[in-house]
Amino acid sequence: MSGPLPALNPVDAETYLTFQNLLFGEARLLDNEQYEDWLEMLTDDVHYYMPMPSRYNRDEKDSSKHPLEANIFNDKKKHLQLRVDRFRTNFVWSENPQNQLCHLISNIEVFPTDLEGEWKVLSMVTVYRNRLDGEERRMIVSRTDTWRVEGDKVKLALRNMVFNHAVVPDSNLNVFF
């Protein structure tokens, strides 16, 4: 399916519930720092992508536009693995003591694509962190995913993220969205 998405998602309830469960399950793995299990939910060619927000006037073009884009994340699976490996060294002092982490998932919409066994899934994640002496941070990211059947599983092949903050409001993004 190409072009703008319709207002209502046309998938049946069973398909919708399948993806809702996938996204909720994924959120639980991330909250519990089960990063290896999370990586298993991704296709080997996954693209995990979050461009930099830039605020320019509606009637002007983005003059900072360069043919190459600056991103917050532009990771393939091996790079996500690298980030996980860093956590596992136990040398990441900012994650010790363990921080409270909640991925709140909402606004889930599921659309079929032109390809058999592939869906476009929209969702929003509010990442709530409570760190140090109770300092609270909340970050909201809009996600446009492609999920694809691989073997007997449905896996995440693309996550295109919009970071809804002009200035990052936390001292680290030691999290996945």
Added chain:
Amino acid sequence: MSKLDINDLVDNKTGRQSRLIFHEQQVYEQEQEQIFGRCWLFLAHESQITKPGDYFRTFMGEDEVLVVRQKDQSIKAFLNTCTHRGNRICKADNGNARRFVCNYHGWSFGPDGSLTGVPLEEDAYHNQLDKSKFGLKQVAQVSSYKGMVFGTFDPEAPSLEDYLGEMKWYLDVWLDAMPEGTELIGSAQKVEYPVNWKLPVENVCGDGYHLGWAHAGVMTVASSMNIDSLSVGNTDIDSSTAMSVTGMNGHSVLSTLDGYAGYAFYPEPQLAVDYLDANRDTVSSRLGELRGNKFWGSQINLTVFPNVQMLPGLNWFRVYHPKGPGKMEMWTWAMVDKEMSDELKQMILDNVCRTFGAAGMFDNDDGDNLIACTTQNRGWQTRHQDIYTNMAMGKERSDPDMPGIISDGLIGEQNQRFFYRRWQEMMTAESWDQVPDYNSLEEARATEKD
């Protein structure tokens, strides 16, 4: 509270700083006036504003400014505030504008900052308004050094070239290595920290000590080359293979001398290594063998006082904007050589976001340390304690082939000492005549405060 004596807050001879300098509002206000109001501050890279009307919105200290390319290709900068009632004129990060129109009453200003339009000028102002007196307040001096645009609010400040002094010799290792120079890519990664602005400058200008410890996790997983002058866990080092350089009017350099380690924190650096090998002769012919072989391609931290840092190799460029004594915004861009292939530029961009920037694994290690160094000062007892950068004092030397004052190794505190020395000199000088000029060990010693 009585006025603090800046002379007592920093002692260069012992490497001491009072923690009050990271906390007190009155010190901060004095910094805004004496440092951010007088020093040359980074405004933009020329590549960000190439066409007439291109603008970039940024900060000089806490003052918000618009940097605008003019019709004659010169660059002007002015305060982003309407001269009528003080509203902010431009809210976009960047763009291209024929005029800037204030949202409050519709006053409009040309790209040169002149007031060009006032609604109801005749019916309401009765043509009594002298528009020539209400242009935007200009930044007193704007000048470029090899693509980097700087500005100062102080009409009496020395020229940018004089301000940079001998630091230019080291800046050229990035800015003038390749014939076409450098460009910034994309928009800035902006991160807000509850951190005093001096602490991240200190962290990058000379503190190689924290690398093997604070960044042990990422160094374990992301290192693709050995750097003899660093080790995970700070177990053992070879100080002969790197150096810190300062003096130079408060600017500083921290560098390996191997010609490759700038790309040590790329998991797969081959494309960059090939680029270095293919162009090293070109660079040596432009900058000489010493800079071409030992510095170009090395892990180098370049710091221009007070708040600009550039790391060729890791290829990022950064400015720290103060937002009060306990807060700052860190803006990071990827900067590349224009001659690099798109494939290499993309690899660099991707590595910048994995190492430095909002989700950068190195930056994500630094945040909490710098925050705590700031916020612990809320304690009265705590902030009345002194802290020290006194490692390897008296081990400084000169080198006939290189400018500045040199200490061997990546691990040292000489650069931090000179950062705070310059801070104190700017904070206490009433005019530029009183700001000492030094670029060598002898000059630095001769001008040192008792």
